[in-house]
Structures are given as C-alpha cells and as structure tokens.
Amino acid sequence: MIRVLIERQFVEGMREELERVVREVIQEAVRAPGYLSGEILRDVEDNNHFVVISNWRSLEHWDAWYASDARRRVMACVEPMLQEPEHITVAEPV
Template sequence: MIRVLIERNIMDGLEDIYEESVRNILQSAIQAPGFLAGESMKDASNPLRRLTLSKWRSIQDWNNWNNSNQRTELMYKIDPMLSEPEKITILEHA
C-alpha cells in the first residue's frame, strides 16, 4: 500500500473553481482500480496551497490512474489555475 501526496499552489481568486474541479477528480479517482481513500486539504497558513493525500493498493495502480486519459482530461481544467506545476510525492511505509 502507498500514499500519494499532491501539492498544488493555486492562483488567487480561483479557490472556488479549483475546489469544484478537485472534487471531480477525487470522485473519478474513487472509481479507479486500487484506489482506497483520499482527502483534499488546505494549508492553514497559506490558503492558496492545497494538498491531496490518497491511498492506493500499489504504485502500479497509482501509475495507471496518473497516466490515464481520464485524469489527463481532468488536469487540463486544473493546470491553468496553478501558479506552478503540481508536485507529486509517493510515500510508502519504512
């Protein structure tokens, strides 16, 4: 089992639109094979920094979702709202 941390910095004024788009991504990810759980959070000290933490059965399951046409299409809507590219970190138990 792995966890995937996605860090995004959004442009000021796009918070509501971003939140709606992220909900769509999470709703789609729930249907992906190997998806176990996920949540979206806001940095308490920086309201433009968002984090998504998801749990996946395996790295392969994550890679399949990450490289899927469905996620790619959904990210086309989010990418223009970001002030820099998203950062993805794959975490596993030590």
C-alpha cells in the same frame, strides 16, 4: 499500499472554482482500480495551497491512474489554475 501526496499552488482569486475542480479529480480517482481512500487539505496559512493525500493498493495502480485518460481530462481543467506545476511525492509505509 502506497500513499501519494500532491501539492498544488493555485493562482489567487479562484478559490471556489479550484475547490470544485479538486473535488472532481478525487471523484474520478475514486473510480480508478486500486484507489483506497483520499483527502483534500487546504493550508490554513495559504488558502491557495492544497494538499491531496491518496492511498493506493500498489504503485502499479497509481501509475495506471496517473497515465489514464480520466486523469488527463480532469487535469486539463486544473492546470490553467496552477501557479506552478503540481508536486507529487509517492511514498510507502516503513
């Protein structure tokens, strides 16, 4: 199993829209082979900073999702709202 941590900093004033879009990304990921679970966290000190933590069966499953048309489609909606590029960390339990 691997865990993927995605940090996204959104532009000011788009909170409702960005919460909706981030949920759409998770809903699409849930359908992806190898997806196990995930959660969305919002920084208590910065309402525009979101962290997504997802668990995948393997690195290959994550890589397939990352390169998928489904992710590209939802990210096309997310990217215009980002203040900076998303930061992704892929990790495994030790």
